[in-house]
Amino acid sequence: MSTTIVKIKEIEEEMARTQKNKATEGHLGMLKAKLAKLKRELFEPAPGAGGGKGEGFDVSKTGDCRIGLVGFPSVGKSTLLNKLTGTFSEVASYEFTTLTCIPGVIRFNGAKIQLLDLPGIIEGAKDGKGRGRQVISTARTSDVILIVLDSLKPITHKQLIEKELDGFGIRLNKEPPKLDFRRKEKGGVSMSTMVPGVTLTLETCQTICKEYKIHNADVMVKDANVTEDDLIDVIEGNRIYIPAIYVCNKIDAITLEELDVLDKLPNYCPISAHLEWNLDGLLDQAWEKLALVRIYTKPKGLMPDYGEPVILKKDRRTVEDFCNRIHRSLLKDFKYALVWGSSAKHKPQRVGKEHVLEDEDVVQIVKKV
Ligand SMILES: Nc1nc2c(ncn2[C@@H]2O[C@H](COP(=O)(O)OP(=O)(O)OP(=O)(O)O)[C@@H](O)[C@H]2O)c(=O)[nH]1
Numbered sequence: 001m002s003t004t005i006v007k008i009k010e011i012e013e014e015m016a017r018t019q020k021n022k023a024t025e026g027h028l029g030m031l032k033a034k035l036a037k038l039k040r041e042l043f044e045p046a047p048g049a050g051g052g053k054g055e056g057f058d059v060s061k062t063g064d065c066r067i068g069l070v071g072f073p074s075v076g077k078s079t080l081l082n083k084l085t086g087t088f089s090e091v092a093s094y095e096f097t098t099l100t101c102i103p104g105v106i107r108f109n110g111a112k113i114q115l116l117d118l119p120g121i122i123e124g125a126k127d128g129k130g131r132g133r134q135v136i137s138t139a140r141t142s143d144v145i146l147i148v149l150d151s152l153k154p155i156t157h158k159q160l161i162e163k164e165l166d167g168f169g170i171r172l173n174k175e176p177p178k179l180d181f182r183r184k185e186k187g188g189v190s191m192s193t194m195v196p197g198v199t200l201t202l203e204t205c206q207t208i209c210k211e212y213k214i215h216n217a218d219v220m221v222k223d224a225n226v227t228e229d230d231l232i233d234v235i236e237g238n239r240i241y242i243p244a245i246y247v248c249n250k251i252d253a254i255t256l257e258e259l260d261v262l263d264k265l266p267n268y269c270p271i272s273a274h275l276e277w278n279l280d281g282l283l284d285q286a287w288e289k290l291a292l293v294r295i296y297t298k299p300k301g302l303m304p305d306y307g308e309p310v311i312l313k314k315d316r317r318t319v320e321d322f323c324n325r326i327h328r329s330l331l332k333d334f335k336y337a338l339v340w341g342s343s344a345k346h347k348p349q350r351v352g353k354e355h356v357l358e359d360e361d362v363v364q365i366v367k368k369v
């Protein structure tokens, strides 16, 4: 075992031994910062160390967005890819049937969704076991992650997978922390709060900053629920926030009572990939998580083209983004746009290129003559 992994284990043990209370808060914060630094070392080896770098599989992105299938071996990932995309990925009852990344395409609501089948991961994947790093690095590039679970296996598998992804900087179903962190030249570490009820303390901020050898910084907390983990995430800076669905497969093999329990869990979707049960439900749920925006183009004097929407992502959906998706040169000739739909105040509204579009808006671009 590498010394880094040994150190990580030691700190995790010390954290487990330490009671959480006001007096130990700062110390725990410091331990967490140490842990975050060690974990970063683990997947970003020192220059010259060679090998083991956290690189994903070399599959190019196609279509409008990407969904990754992540799970333990033999939970049914390949079966699901085959049923959803009609692509062939080998299915077998033995573990590690899939050894590389197999892409497929789903056509849904006018969007082309790339679905990636990935090899199964095992505990310790993030530390280099199996092809774990490659799998998780590829998962990092997904817009939505489907965590596939076997309904016949213990539900603790959910936490194990989450832990592997977490160790690689992937935060599931979480918004980026509402916290601003600014380094400065002098004045020490200070903290300000924009809301009441913040539990993070100045002392903890100072201890964590000290661990990172940051002597001067302003921490601005914009939400009461911000924790010391969030501060560490912001300082570390390479975190990625991805929506996820826990797909419980093989429900054909469990009882109705067991199904009832699963149904109550948030972000869950019970399916049987093999028997194609609830695959439509899964697609609907994934669509919601993808938060894509469909924009219909309307040529002058003609009906909008409802068959081929331009697909934009929620955080990039201005008229400018729309133009760039149609043709790179369109923006040069852009005069204004006419918009119909929920983002428009009138029918149509005349807007500039910074206007933010909503799902199912209709847009007509008027060019300079
Ligand atoms: N009962 C039941 N069995 C299923 C279902 N989906 C898949 N299986 C079976 O589970 C086994 C593993 O399926 P795979 O699709 O190969 O699983 P995988 O997750 O891709 O496995 P690896 O590539 O080895 O990680 C096969 O024997 C499948 O027939 C299902 O919905 N119900």
Ligand SMILES: [K+]
Pocket: 073, 074, 075, 091, 092, 093, 094, 095, 096, 097, 098
């Ligand atoms: K398998």
Ligand SMILES: [Mg+2]
Pocket: 077, 078, 079, 089, 090, 091, 097, 098, 117, 118, 119, 120
């Ligand atoms: Mg497989």
